[in-house]
Amino acid sequence: MTQRPKLLSGGNPQIPKGYGEEPVRAFIAATPGWKREIIERLDALISGAVPEVRKAVKWNSPLYGASDEGWFLSLHCFNRYVKVAFFRGTSLRPQPPVSSKTAETRYLHLHEGEAIDEARLVDWVCQASQLPGERM
Numbered sequence: 001m002t003q004r005p006k007l008l009s010g011g012n013p014q015i016p017k018g019y020g021e022e023p024v025r026a027f028i029a030a031t032p033g034w035k036r037e038i039i040e041r042l043d044a045l046i047s048g049a050v051p052e053v054r055k056a057v058k059w060n061s062p063l064y065g066a067s068d069e070g071w072f073l074s075l076h077c078f079n080r081y082v083k084v085a086f087f088r089g090t091s092l093r094p095q096p097p098v099s100s101k102t103a104e105t106r107y108l109h110l111h112e113g114e115a116i117d118e119a120r121l122v123d124w125v126c127q128a129s130q131l132p133g134e135r136m
Contacts, residue, residue, distance in 0.1 A: 005030040008060060012077040015057045023057035031077060034112045038082045039075060042110075045118060046073065049125040058136060064125075070133020073125065081109040084121075087134035092127045 005026070006014040013030035015023060024043065031039050039062075046064050047053055054065040063071040074085045089096050089106025098107035108124075110116060 007032065010078040011035060012060055014060050017056075017058050019054075019056045021055055024055045024062045027057050027060075027062050035077045035082055038110050038116070039077070041116060042075060042082070042084065042121075045116075045122055046125050049122045050129045053129070063136065065133050066129035067133065070135045072128040072131060072133050081111045084108040084110065086124060086128050088128060088131040089124075091131055092124050096124060 007030075008014050011032055013027055013032075015027045015030060017023070018026075028036060028039050028043060043062070050064070050066055052066070054067070056063045056065075056071075061074045061076045064073045065071040070087075072087055074087075076083045076085070084096070084107065085100070086092060086096055086106050086108075087102075088104050089100075090104045092106065096106035096108045098109055100107060108121070
């Protein structure tokens with residue numbers, strides 16, 4: 001019997017660091033309830049918007065990058081929402097709605113039952129994928 005990954009505080013799955021599709025699939029599979037549906041949809045939208053997207057899981061969060069130059073976006077689960085972090089979010093137009101302690105980062109928080117503005121999200125993903133990535 002395969003043991004399910006531990007959930008950290010806030011309900012984020014604890015997934016070993018890894019690169020490629022497999023660790024991101026493991027993250028999605030371990031994400032509980034309504035958050036899994038959101039993460040699955042976000043992953044599909046990101047993959048559709050940036051067909052050659054690079055994926056990894058680091059610090060228990062999926063990361064997405066457009067080249068070897070770094071990462072443009074991450075996902076993370078909290079008790080009441082899923083956080084989409086755009087590392088160069090202040091360069092996006094319009095900017096994602098939630099500010100960060102990090103100067104250039106902006107967030108989008110998605111709550112249970114809330115519709116995703118898919119056109120806006122895909123536009124932000126496309127913009128973000130063209131900017132210099134964050135090295136992590």
